[in-house]
Amino acid sequence: MIRFSNILLLLLLISFGTLSAQKKISLSSPDHKIFFGFKLTDDRPEYSVRFNKQVLIEHSTLSLSFENNDNWGAGLTVDRAVFANGEDDYLLPAGKTSRVHDFYKEVSIPLREASGKKRLIILRVRAFNDGIAFRYEFPAQENWKSYILTNENSGFNLTGNPKARVAFLENFTTSHEHRYNVLQLNDIKNDTLMDMPVLFEFPEKIFMAITEADLVNYAGMSLIKRNGLLMSQLSPLPGQNEIKVKAVLPHHTPWRVMMISDRIGALIESNILTSLSEPCKIKDLSWLKPGKATFHWWNGDVLPDTTFEAGINFDFNKYYIDFASRNDIEYHTIIGNRGVAWYQNDGIEYQPGPNTDVTKPRPGLDIRALCDYAKTKGVGIRFWVHWKALYPRLDSAFILFQKWGVKGMMVDFMDRDDQEMVRIQEEILQKAAEHHLEIQFHGAYKPTGLSRTYPNASTREGTLNYENDKWGNLITPDDDIEIPFTRGLAGPTDYHLGGFRAMPASRFKSQVSRPHVLATRCHMLAMYVILENHLSMVCDEPEAYEGQDGFDFLKRVPTVWDQTVVPGAETGEWVSIARRKGNDWYLGIINNRKTRTVSIPLHFLSSGNYHAEIYADAPDVAENPNHLIKEIREVSSSDDLTINLQDGGGQVIILRP
Numbered sequence: 001m002i003r004f005s006n007i008l009l010l011l012l013l014i015s016f017g018t019l020s021a022q023k024k025i026s027l028s029s030p031d032h033k034i035f036f037g038f039k040l041t042d043d044r045p046e047y048s049v050r051f052n053k054q055v056l057i058e059h060s061t062l063s064l065s066f067e068n069n070d071n072w073g074a075g076l077t078v079d080r081a082v083f084a085n086g087e088d089d090y091l092l093p094a095g096k097t098s099r100v101h102d103f104y105k106e107v108s109i110p111l112r113e114a115s116g117k118k119r120l121i122i123l124r125v126r127a128f129n130d131g132i133a134f135r136y137e138f139p140a141q142e143n144w145k146s147y148i149l150t151n152e153n154s155g156f157n158l159t160g161n162p163k164a165r166v167a168f169l170e171n172f173t174t175s176h177e178h179r180y181n182v183l184q185l186n187d188i189k190n191d192t193l194m195d196m197p198v199l200f201e202f203p204e205k206i207f208m209a210i211t212e213a214d215l216v217n218y219a220g221m222s223l224i225k226r227n228g229l230l231m232s233q234l235s236p237l238p239g240q241n242e243i244k245v246k247a248v249l250p251h252h253t254p255w256r257v258m259m260i261s262d263r264i265g266a267l268i269e270s271n272i273l274t275s276l277s278e279p280c281k282i283k284d285l286s287w288l289k290p291g292k293a294t295f296h297w298w299n300g301d302v303l304p305d306t307t308f309e310a311g312i313n314f315d316f317n318k319y320y321i322d323f324a325s326r327n328d329i330e331y332h333t334i335i336g337n338r339g340v341a342w343y344q345n346d347g348i349e350y351q352p353g354p355n356t357d358v359t360k361p362r363p364g365l366d367i368r369a370l371c372d373y374a375k376t377k378g379v380g381i382r383f384w385v386h387w388k389a390l391y392p393r394l395d396s397a398f399i400l401f402q403k404w405g406v407k408g409m410m411v412d413f414m415d416r417d418d419q420e421m422v423r424i425q426e427e428i429l430q431k432a433a434e435h436h437l438e439i440q441f442h443g444a445y446k447p448t449g450l451s452r453t454y455p456n457a458s459t460r461e462g463t464l465n466y467e468n469d470k471w472g473n474l475i476t477p478d479d480d481i482e483i484p485f486t487r488g489l490a491g492p493t494d495y496h497l498g499g500f501r502a503m504p505a506s507r508f509k510s511q512v513s514r515p516h517v518l519a520t521r522c523h524m525l526a527m528y529v530i531l532e533n534h535l536s537m538v539c540d541e542p543e544a545y546e547g548q549d550g551f552d553f554l555k556r557v558p559t560v561w562d563q564t565v566v567p568g569a570e571t572g573e574w575v576s577i578a579r580r581k582g583n584d585w586y587l588g589i590i591n592n593r594k595t596r597t598v599s600i601p602l603h604f605l606s607s608g609n610y611h612a613e614i615y616a617d618a619p620d621v622a623e624n625p626n627h628l629i630k631e632i633r634e635v636s637s638s639d640d641l642t643i644n645l646q647d648g649g650g651q652v653i654i655l656r657p
Contacts, residue, residue: 025081029127030103034260036125036132038109044073045111045123046155049132051206051260055159062123064136065151067243072119073153079110079120086126088275093455094290094492094534095274096564096579102275104128108137119144126255130270133213133255140250149219149245154232154256156210156223161186162200165486165571169193169222172235175415175443176462180482182572185230193233194223196446197259197489199267201571206262209489213255213276215448216426219244220417221254232256235418245419254448259489265566267489268577274491277449285455287436289407290534290560291330293382294320298467298496298539300513301337311337312362317370323542325377327555331407331535332374334367335384345389350412352389358397371405380407382438387411391424398435408438408458408535417445429454440494440535447491451534458535459492466496466539469517472510477519477648481592484530484575493531498539499524500548502625514541519590520625522617523650525550528557529588530577535559549628553615553652557586565604574645576600585610585655591645598643605637605655613654617646 025038035050049057063073086104109123122137138147164185167178176195185200197211210230212221219234234244255276259267296302303310303319310316321332336342339349344360347353361367371381383406390397390411401409411428414421425441432439433456442461451457463483466475487493499517502524503509508516517524528536536559538545545551563580567587574596576589585605589598602610612635618627625648635641635655643651 023078025078025107025109027083027105027107027125027127029129029132030105031129033129034127034132036127038123038125040076040078040111042074045076047134049258049260051208051262054202054204054206056202056206056208056260057258058157058159060155060157061153062155063153064121064149065153067148067150072113072121075114076111077114079112081110082108084108090279090452092274092452093285093288094451094458094560095271096269096532096561097271098560098562100271100275102128102271104275117143126276128272128275130261130266131257131259131272133257133272133276135253135255137252138247138249144249146246146248147251148243149234149247150242151244152221152232152234152253156230158185158200158230160202162202162208164188165199165201165482167195167486169195172418173415175413176445177443177464179464179479180486188225190225190227192225194225196222197486198223199485199489199571204262207260207264207267207571209259209267211257211259211273211446211448211490213257213273213449214278215254215422215450216278217247217251217419217423218254219419220422220445221256235416237418237420238416264485264571265569268484268566268569269564270489273447273449274452275449278453280455281430281453282433282455288438288455289330289380290458291380292536292538292559293331293333294324294329295333295335295496295537295539296320296541297335297384298470298515298537299541299544300470300515302513302541304543312340312342312365314364314366314370318373320542321370321374321377321379323546324379327545327551329379329538329555331380331382333382333384333410334370341386341389342383343385343389350386352386356389358385358389358393359400367406368404375405381405382407383409385409385411386413387424388413391428394428394431398431398437401437402435406437408432408440408456410440410442412442414441414444426450426454429457432456438535442494446487449491451492459494459533461494463487463493463495465494466499466515466517469499470510470512470515474508474510474518476593477523477590478592480519480523480527480590481572481575484569484577485571488531491532492534494533494535494537495527495531496539497524497527497531497533497537498554500540500544500551500626504622504625514544519648520617520621520628520646520650521550522615522628522652523590523648525553525615525652526588526590526650528554529579529586529652530575530590532564533559549626550615553654556654567600567602567604568598574598578604583657587653587655588650589643589645589652590650591648593647595647596645598645600641600643602635602637602639602641602655605635606657607637608657610635610655610657613656615652617649617651621646621649
């Protein structure tokens with residue numbers, strides 16, 4: 001990836017002079033709307049955050065706990081603080097934009113113990129126009145070589161009683177697939193784990209989402225409420241509860257990020273998480289090709305009446321490869337069939353057993369022949385694989401997969417975000433890149449900007465999604481509408497897209513094969529635009545798509561973008577997102593269960609007239625949610641579109657100059 005980095009590091013204010021002056025330090029965003037205040041008390045450091053004139057976080061303490069009740073935070077002195085301006089300009093081969101140009105201001109605050117071990121930790125704070133972040137840095141030092149962390153005590157003392165949009169976690173072993181709750185901060189119970197991002201809405205429509213960036217070689221973080229205050233909570237290493245992180249100096253924590261704006265769309269548009277992450281570590285990305293992929297597990301491994309059996313064989317996969325080829329779908333995913341993995345496995349269903357071997361396909365399945373055939377059809381082959389089956393044979397498997405011609409894979413059932421799992425995921429990405437393999441994590445924690453560092457990290461699950469419709473844990477339009485304002489803020493979101501059997505609630509049936517979905521056909525199409533997803537699934541069976549209204553849009557919609565704009569949105573109600581690829585714009589709108597009329601300004605368009613191809617819900621959509629109508633109009637950037645949104649409805653529009 002070509003990267004243009006112009007870290008200016010203009011040292012503006014090297015010193016405040018005396019130690020007493022150093023005890024209060026402030027930093028503002030480049031546009032001077034976000035303000036970070038630091039204060040050193042005798043007990044521990046504390047900080048505050050303000051947006052314009054409204055204080056969002058106040059008197060929030062910072063400290064660290066190491067093994068053997070060794071605490072860092074009290075009795076500190078402040079060395080000379082260093083301020084800098086920064087400018088970062090980089091390309092994203094897969095993302096909501098193809099090029100990011102971010103300005104920020106930064107301060108490094110060296111905090112040293114006045115007595116005892118005299119350990120030095122640097123609090124680095126970075127302020128963007130759409131958020132602020134801090135992290136702890138552990139520089140190399142003579143008398144401190146390593147550490148074992150038992151708690152990171154980062155506080156988030158929010159003012160007032162903002163409204164929270166939050167998913168609660170049952171424990172640290174989790175797929176991160178939960179419904180979002182909307183409640184006041186004061187109503188959140190103590191000692192309840194909260195997945196990130198969490199979105200808080202303050203008075204005057206000020207929004208703040210808390211999450212993390214650049215999670216590498218460290219424990220994943222959630223939020224927890226203790227004695228009425230929000231605190232960081234790290235996931236413990238497996239087999240015990242006390243130790244969270246083991247590290248050798250120099251080292252640093254991830255960034256603790258607060259995305260802030262008085263326009264909710266600014267948080268959706270934000271690239272702050274990738275801007276806080278390390279630059280790309282893969283030298284050659286010419287092999288990386290985003291796109292869409294079949295995923296026949298979701299439809300129940302459906303095959304129409306043929307002369308061959310559905311199953312783990314060449315002909316079944318050829319059927320889906322041919323479908324992908326006919327419809328310009330870039331990838332077919334080899335999974336297995338009806339609970340049996342494609343590789344030799346003596347476990348129960350898809351769970352690995354003691355003799356599982358991902359380098360040995362099931363008898364009768366010739367992977368090399370499938371890859372060769374798919375190549376003649378212009379289709380790439382991907383795998384589904386359980387991480388516990390893959391990881392013990394990572395090197396030999398990746399060598400073999402590349403030899404066969406496999407292009408990537410979904411790695412599933414991660415279900416943890418402790419330091420060990422974080423390292424495992426990075427190792428998988430590093431080694432996959434060496435063998436030109438794209439990776440899609442499922443049952444995984446939130447993104448943290450790692451797609452900048454390893455662009456072969458195509459997308460992640462980590463949210464309750466349409467797979468649950470198969471089992472009766474129904475995903476409703478009200479669930480869909482929460483995702484752009486919560487989990488989607490963190491980055492790529494995989495959602496088992498493409499269900500083409502929409503049903504009104506009165507006729508909905510849970511079924512493993514040919515599943516039903518709620519919401520309208522246009523709502524389902526719009527989800528391909530609403531979600532940032534670099535490798536979107538096309539989950540349904542071929543016969544559900546071909547000849548059906550709206551499939552032409554699904555075939556054409558890109559998965560990576562040059563620009564993203566949010567022309568209008570209301571949390572929990574409706575959202576519109578416009579994404580540009582080249583000169584063409586794709587506008588998606590989804591609605592919750594309330595009918596409404598909204599106005600979408602087209603100010604994001606360049607000058608001149610545009611050809612608008614509109615896919616809208618038909619008048620009888622309440623009875624036939626798969627029914628849509630198409631309209632062609634001419635529009636310009638001065639126009640506002642009036643959109644009538646039905647219960648669970650949506651709309652998609654392709655805008656071409």
